[in-house]
Amino acid sequence: MSSLPGITVRPVRWGDFDDLREMYFRLYDERAAGEPIGITLFADRPSLADEVSWFEGHYRSALAGDEIFRVAELDGHAVGSCTIGRFGPGGTSEMSHVGELGILVGQAHRGKGVGTALLERCLCEARSKFELVYLTVFSVNTTAQQLYRRFGFTVCGHLPRVIKRGDRYFDEERMVLDFSVVPVGTGSKH
Amino acid sequence: MSSPQGVTIRPLRSEDFHDLSRGLAHMYDELAAGESVWITLRHVPPSEADYRKWFDRLLDGMRTGESITNVAQVDSRAVGHCTIERARPGPTTEQSHVGELGILVQKGHRGTGIGARLLERSLDEARQKFDIVYLTVWSKNVEAQRLYRRFGFTLCGHFPHTLKRNGQYFDEDRMFLALTDPPGRAGAKR
Numbered sequence: 465m466s467s468l469p470g471i472t473v474r475p476v477r478w479g480d481f482d483d484l485r486e487m488y489f490r491l492y493d494e495r496a497a498g499e500p501i502g503i504t505l506f507a508d509r510p511s512l513a514d515e516v517s518w519f520e521g522h523y524r525s526a527l528a529g530d531e532i533f534r535v536a537e538l539d540g541h542a543v544g545s546c547t548i549g550r551f552g553p554g555g556t557s558e559m560s561h562v563g564e565l566g567i568l569v570g571q572a573h574r575g576k577g578v579g580t581a582l583l584e585r586c587l588c589e590a591r592s593k594f595e596l597v598y599l600t601v602f603s604v605n606t607t608a609q610q611l612y613r614r615f616g617f618t619v620c621g622h623l624p625r626v627i628k629r630g631d632r633y634f635d636e637e638r639m640v641l642d643f644s645v646v647p648v649g650t651g652s653k654h
Numbered sequence: 655m656s657s658p659q660g661v662t663i664r665p666l667r668s669e670d671f672h673d674l675s676r677g678l679a680h681m682y683d684e685l686a687a688g689e690s691v692w693i694t695l696r697h698v699p700p701s702e703a704d705y706r707k708w709f710d711r712l713l714d715g716m717r718t719g720e721s722i723t724n725v726a727q728v729d730s731r732a733v734g735h736c737t738i739e740r741a742r743p744g745p746t747t748e749q750s751h752v753g754e755l756g757i758l759v760q761k762g763h764r765g766t767g768i769g770a771r772l773l774e775r776s777l778d779e780a781r782q783k784f785d786i787v788y789l790t791v792w793s794k795n796v797e798a799q800r801l802y803r804r805f806g807f808t809l810c811g812h813f814p815h816t817l818k819r820n821g822q823y824f825d826e827d828r829m830f831l832a833l834t835d836p837p838g839r840a841g842a843k844r
Binding site: 504505506507508510514551552556557558559560561562595596598620621622623624625626627628629638640642 | 694695696697698741742745746747748749750751752785786788810811812813814815816817818819828830832
């Protein structure tokens, strides 16, 4: 899949905060509207202060080189973000060779290759930092799983009822990409 | 189930800090002595302050209801503990119905049925708090997995190479135990 013309994937900047915050807060409206969003949310929308703390934490880790944090920019705005952070507790542990991936694309920009562009760039960078990358995805979100599979991810777990939205349970899939097994890929269709 | 003599299972108390932190610290000595250690360790052993932070979180969890920790006491010494902690502590999320289980029985007391006693009590209490309990176990730790299965845990994931110890890779298994019937099956007999 070729990504949308005009999309740039670049390291996050402090100035991206408002775009990312708005994108994240909108997920709560999407959930309220019954949209099938595949990201685990808080019961109530966090405060602005909570979001500043979240962003600051990830921004600091990215500056320290502990985490990959990139955004997809379109027309001067961040329309998607991808983080790959180090597994495990503070300091390094027997899990520090593993990265955990999280990705979010704004509602208006889904299905345009923004996710592909982000994954391509971030996974390429992750190769020099991690030996494996894990992620969790809603089982019903087959579109995302298809995308991950194209990059070489395989399912390694099916976690029943780990999400409870209202009184409904959702399952999650755990997926893994092992860089020692999967050759350099771009996610393009063969 | 064997019932070990002279073992008391009781809630965590502040005076357990010394025994439990020593017990964890001892895992680093066991590994150095070439023994099988099936918990994930840091590259640099935790400091006294790290242990204090960990312990205070458990103690705090007892007060706030975020977690349950039971201790196995033998001859006035804490020789094991089991914690079931709300997934993603903090404000309520869509995963707050999930408990994450961790258990450790100290050397010299393993294989005596203490783990089973700890699990029995902790899972019983977890029923008031969580819909489902998850845990992660080293794939090589088949004895622990057998114990978990005896309590009804089911395998739901196999995570390759999540651990790296002395240049060697180890896998982890993810297991879950549903404490409530799925929706629509309330009261159903199994």
